[in-house]
Amino acid sequence: MALEIHAIISILVTVVAIASAKLVDFYKFKKLEGSYKALVVIILLIVIAEGIYLSINFDLLTYALETVTSLSAILIFAAFVYLNKLQNAASGISIALSTNIHVGSKIEIENRKGTILKLGLTKTIIEIDEDKKRIWIPNKKFDEVLVSISRKEQKPSTINLENKN
Structure with a gap:
């Protein structure tokens, strides 16, 4: 019983x-x-x-x-x-919980400026300001490089998410 x-x-x-x-x-x-x-x-x-x-x-x-x-x-x-996909998914969840990164935010990553169009679980889509091309950035890239993010109502802020581990 x-x-x-x-x-x-x-x-x-x-x-x-x-x-x-x-x-x-x-x-x-x-x-x-x-x-x-x-x-x-x-x-x-x-x-x-x-x-x-x-x-x-x-x-x-x-x-x-x-x-x-x-x-x-x-x-x-x-x-x-599938370790790479799992790392990108973990970073995607981190980005979704972040208060700094949103669709429409202006971003500079690896000397390329653009606007975030879509946040995905494993990748983020950005439209480059210069030529209006869209690029897909693996989400774990946000943990590895220096990223500058700004929104219209705020001054640009720089965050460095290098190797949180």
């Missing part, structure tokens, strides 16, 4: 975690293009973790534990393969 109560509590915690992730995505990241992809990955990880927990406690996947272990190794390998 206690095992069933723990399972019900675990499922309720999982539902609350998923609802919380959806609320954070809706209220904090709704303007961040591609944030739904990160949300789907987070929800999948939560559901997989819950499934593993329940299956271990109820001995549902005793024989499949080796398969789960192998899949974990594959996921770790995939994380290394």
Whole structure:
């Protein structure tokens, strides 16, 4: 009986975690293009973790534990393969939470001046002032180089986000 109560509590915690992730995505990241992809990955990880927990406690996947272990190794390998995308996504979330960078802000990065057109999960689109060309900047670039950002109502401010790690 206690095992069933723990399972019900675990499922309720999982539902609350998923609802919380959806609320954070809706209220904090709704303007961040591609944030739904990160949300789907987070929800999948939560559901997989819950499934593993329940299956271990109820001995549902005793024989499949080796398969789960192998899949974990594959996921770790995939994380290394997609490390660049994951770093850009982490930087994109940081940019979305920042109060300094917004769509419409004037920006100077690596001696190129332009206007931010779109903030994405892994890249930011900027229109260069000189020739009106659009360039895609990987979001982790904002963590690596000196960036100057200004808005119409404020004086330019320079932020240096070099190697926060």
